[in-house]
Amino acid sequence: MRKLFAAFAFITTAILSCQSDNKKYTTVDSTIMSGQETVYTVPDECFEYKKDNSTASLRIYGTGENKVLGQLKYQFDGKDKNSGDIYGLVKGDTIIVDYKFQSEGEYSHREVAWLRKGDQLLEGYGDVYQVNGDTKFKDIHKLIFGKSITLTKTNCK
Template structure:
C-alpha cells in the first residue's frame, strides 16, 4: 500500500470518529488519486503563508496532473480550520476541493491557485453553494494575488 492510501484512510477514520448527528460530514473521495503508481514518502511540495499573526500551511503530494494534500489556516482571532485537499493541475492552475473541520463543523469548498514561480496565488471571487459544497460561480473571473499568497518552503 502506498502512503497516500494511509493518509486518506487515517483522515477519513478520524473525521468519522469525531462526527455527531448534529454535524454535517462529507467523506473524502480518494478516487481521483486511484490511478497513482508511485508510493508517497513525504510531501512533494510545501508552502507557507504568513502575514502579521495569520498563518497557513499547505503540504502537497502529487504525480503528473493529480494533487492530494493537507491544508491548514490559522488566522488570528478567527476560527482555525484544517483538512485535506484533492484536485487537478492544468498548466499553471491548481483546482482542489478542500474538506475541512472548523469549530467542530465539517465543510467543503473549492480552492483555485495559480502558480507563479515558487508562489501559489489563491483565487477569490463570487461563490455559490450546491448540496453543502461552496464553489466558484465563474473560475474565469477569479482575482489572484490580492489575498493569500503561499510561498514554497522546505518540507519538514
C-alpha cells in the same frame, strides 16, 4: 467403464448447468504480472503564508500526474482555525481543489484555487454559490489571483 464415463459426464454437466451467470471477474493490472511497477518520484511540495498573527500552510503530495492531493491549514488572527484535506487537478499553472476541512467541530467543503508563479501560489477569489452545503466558484475563469494570500514554497517538515 462406459457407465462410469456416462455418469461422470452427466454429473459434470449438471454441476456446470447449475452455476449462476453472475460470475465475478477480476481485472489484473499487467504491470503486476510483469513484475514492474510505475513509481512516481515527484517530491512533496510545501508552502506557507505568514502575516502578523495569521498563517496558512499547504502540503501537496507528489503524485507525478495532473492530480493534486494534500493538506491545507488556515489560522487567521481572530478567526477559527481550520484544517483538512485537498484533492483536485492541475490545469497549466492553475491548481483547483476541493477542500474538506473541520472548523470548531463542524465539517465543511469548499473549492480553493491557486495560480502558480515560480515558487509562489497566489490564492484565487471570486463569486461563489452553494450546492448541497458545498461552496463552489461560479466561474473559475473569472477568479482574481494575488489580492490576498500568497503562499511561498518552503522546505517540508
